[in-house]
Amino acid sequence: MHALRSLSIANLRSFLRDRPALFWTLAFPILFIILFGTIFSGGGNPNYDVGWVDQDGTPAAAQVRTAFERTGLLTLHDGNLAEEQDAMRHGTISAIVVAPKGLGDALAAAQGGGVSGSVQLGLYTDPTRSTASATLLQIANGVATGLNLALSGRPPVVTIENQSLQTEQLSTVSYFVPSILAMALMQLGIFAAIPLVQQREKLILKRLNATPLPRWTLVVSNIAVRLVIAAVQTALLVAIGVWVLGVQLSGDWLRILAVVGIGAVTFVSIGYVIASFARTEEAANGMTSIVQFPLMFLSGIFFPLEIMPSWLRSVATFMPLTYLGDALRQVMVGGTPFVPLWADMAILGGWLVACLAISARFFRWQ
Amino acid sequence: MAASPELARPPQPDGVPVIDVHDVRKSYGDVRAVDGVSFQVAPGEIFGLLGPNGAGKTTTMEMLEGLHPPDSGRLTVLGLDVSHRAREIKERIGVQLQTPALFPQLTVEELLRLFGSFFKRHLDVEMLLRLLDLEEKRTARSKTLSGGQGQRLSVALALVNDPEVVFLDEPTTGLDPGARRRLWQVIGDLKAQGRAVLLTTHYLEEAEELCDRVAIMDHGRILDIGTSDELIGRRFHERAVQFDTIAALGTETMVGLPGVVRHKTEDGSTVLYTRDVPETIGGLLRAASAVGTEPRNLLVRRATLEDVFLELTGRALRD
Secondary structure, three states: HHHHHHHHHHHHHHHHHHHHHHHHHHHHHHHHHHHHHHHHHHOOOOEEEEEEEOOOOOOHHHHHHHHHHHHHEEEEEOHHHHHHHHHHHHHOEEEEEEEOOOOHHHHHHHHOOOOOOOOOOOOEEEOOOOOHHHHHHHHHHHHHHHHHHHHHHHOOOOOOOOOOOOOOOOOHHHHHHHHHHHHHHHHHOOOOOHHHHHHHOHHHHHHOOOOOHHHHHHHHHHHHHHHHHHHHHHHHHHHHHHOOOOOOHHHHHHHHHHHHHHHHHHHHHHHHHHHHHHHHHHHHHHHHHHHHHHHHHHHOOOOHHOOHHHHHHHOOOHHHHHHHHHHHHHHHOOOOOOOOOOHHHHHHHHHHHHHHHHHHHOOOOO | OOOOHHHHHOOOOOOOOOEEEEEEEEEOOOOOEEEEEEEEOOOOOOEEEEOOOOOHHHHHHHHOOOOOOEOOOEEOOOOOEOOOOOHHHHHEEEEEOOOOOOOOOOOOOHHHHHHHHOOOOOOOHHHHHHHHHOOOOOOHHHOOOHHHHHHHHHHHHHHHHOOOOEEEOOOOOOOHHHHHHHHHHHHHHHHHHEEEEEEOOOHHHHHHHHOOOOEEEOOEEEEEEEEEHHHHHOOOOOEEEEEOOOOOOOOOHHOOOOOEEOOOOOOOOEEEOOHHHHHHHHHHHHHHHHHOOOOOOOOOEOOOOHHHHHHHHHOOOOO
């Protein structure tokens, strides 16, 4: 036990004194999460800049303008059509709403009980920005429906009450905190290959082999060190998520730590597989990149699997990181399961066993 | 770096060799790295494996350290069979590999404590720092050490468990002459403390100076074993007269000089082996002046291991 403890301390010291390793495992995920947090926070609701072209000029048109503003989703910029179209082409506004001449008259006629022809509000949107355009069309429809209802003088019969199915609302940021933790654990584990290959290349493993130190001590100490770093990463990312980005976390620490632990060990075992086949440090560096980038971008940790094209989704179902991200989202923020938690754990466990078997067969100490 | 009383060990039982290698073979692919090697090392003896790179010295040593299994043959250390009881042996031997293999980010002191923790029995770190002259470097990370300092640290790590047998693989390679002498002193002290030392070297001077007995290796085989005097005495009863080759004097003239038994020309210098030094030199000077010159860099010496090596392998052993 004495040997295991001092070897683990030695490995941890080596890690802490290696500035690049420290940056990639601790600072990089933090920078990442702060960047994502800043991009995707902003109150949770989108806000669109929209041009308002009043060709009518009546007080009734001004009331319609107020109705649009009251949605709270739009910031209106007044101008004539040519100006606003110009602004839209320059990208400073997302859409234009045109109140046509005769809008006031039509509304007044309808309010007086008379029947008038319908009036059309113009809406210019940019089809290349499909999400924004669809949202804006919905907002405009909502406002028009509200106006029509008010004019009919009857209370609405059917309304929609929006309730979240999740116990805790999963905002974009809450989606990213477990994702970035999963990414950090993946990198931590895969990068375990680098010091291993270094130690083999520098004949440190051979030198250790000339002492009575059992080989399992080396493996256990490597994993122990990675678990300690994983715990530190988790604490840092969770702290930033909760206190800086305001993510609501479930308090289920035991399950969170269990998933973090299994995830870390699984990816360390992938690191061992890389170290089994990489002969030089350069080769190990290359192989970690080859493994980590597809994992990062094809695993659905940054984009929900539901919005992926189906071929990408089938690729993602083969990625172990998909299941670590899924499990962490479930235990940390109550995310909708892609597969049940036990299935996530079973799939990660399968990767672990397979990788350990491959490493046991192919890993060379000298 | 005088012999330290703290390091004194009880003497080993006499008669039983601490290292026993019997007809050991090891091949890598088509290359026979070690091809039927046998030797024994007695308690308290410094035994040297001498030979050029690729002679099989390191492979032999690393098989004894339990790092490679032999293809055939028997290896015994401290009376224990290496193939079955490597763990017990590793507990009691000290190993220095040819390349210092150190965690680059750890300091000298941390490394000594780390390696100490691997063994049941370990020596005081302060004492090791003093012994290998590393006290000033205790807080230096190992990657910042010079070649000589790294080499000394490797030796210190080999002593950390108070070993009964010490394996040193080219311990002084790359050291300046002063550092080499100091390390010889430390190795000599190991013997004084009752430890056996097996070392490999390609420095003839080191083998002659330091080793009680030497095995000359080439191409995976041991060509001869003995003390320096035995190895030299078996072949050379003569003195060697050496000088820069004089082109105008042919082989017949050389062999015809009084007292000369044999002669060799190697690398621009001529060596005459003679039973009568004054007669030979007198004859040489006369022969040289007859062709209008005189011998340059003339020296008279006893035959050395260098001559033995040349005799055994047909070529010189160079640093």
